Amino acid sequence: MNKAFTKETDGDEDEDGALPEIPAGTKNYITPQGYARLRAELLQLIDEERPKVVEVVHWAASNGDRSENGDYIYGKKRLREIDRRIRFLTKRLEIAEVADPALHHGSDQVFFGATVTYADETGEERTVTIKGIDEADHAHGEVSWISPIARALLKCRVGDVVKLVTPAGVHEVEILDVKYPAASAQA
Structure with missing residues (x-):
């Protein structure tokens, strides 16, 4: 077949999976x-x-x-x-x-939408907000609910020590604080 009649693609025809797949x-x-x-x-x-x-x-x-x-x-x-x-x-x-995280306002248990402050084994504190796959922005301290840290933290409470499995090994992190946004006046 003559090359003039073949369809050329620029390799970007099927990039719908650019973001992580939903489990x-x-x-x-x-x-x-x-x-x-x-x-x-x-x-x-x-x-x-x-x-x-x-x-x-x-x-x-x-x-x-x-x-x-x-x-x-x-x-x-x-x-x-x-x-x-x-x-x-x-x-x-x-x-x-x-899923509206404001429904859990005042709770000390980690659910979707929580802003969690935790400390690793060295005592270094980090704060992350657990968001959806399509909205998480690591640069702003937001992690997807399917990320390893989020999965380790979900359903735990303030004071719990959880094991976080990473490529570098298993680490323990302690949950120091859990916050949720207050319900908006529009609801």
Whole structure:
């Protein structure tokens, strides 16, 4: 077959799995704020960004030769990226299980949405907030509920010493504090 008639891909056709997969038999837990943020991103892509790119691609296509038309080529590529993100967000929001951490406000037991302060064997204190897979941001001290530290901490209470299994070995951490956000006035 002539190479001119084969479909070329730029290797990014199936990147829906860019974020961690949800473990089999579990739900896609997410905070109300995380759900709202993902939904806002989806609506922004559908209502604003995609129509603008479609307009640019339409304009570029009307200019004639598409093979050397940068606006057309990069516009089509951006459209594929937007459509891929829309599919991903739609799938994730469909299976999302919104869990409000404010329901546990005042509790000393670790559940989804808790902000936990713990100390390792050296006495170094760390604070993490347990969030959903799609919303956790390690740079802001947020960890996914499927992460090793979150799994070790879940269902424990203040004062408990838990074993954390890491590639470097088994470490013990002590839970020092557990906090939850207060219920909002909107509820």
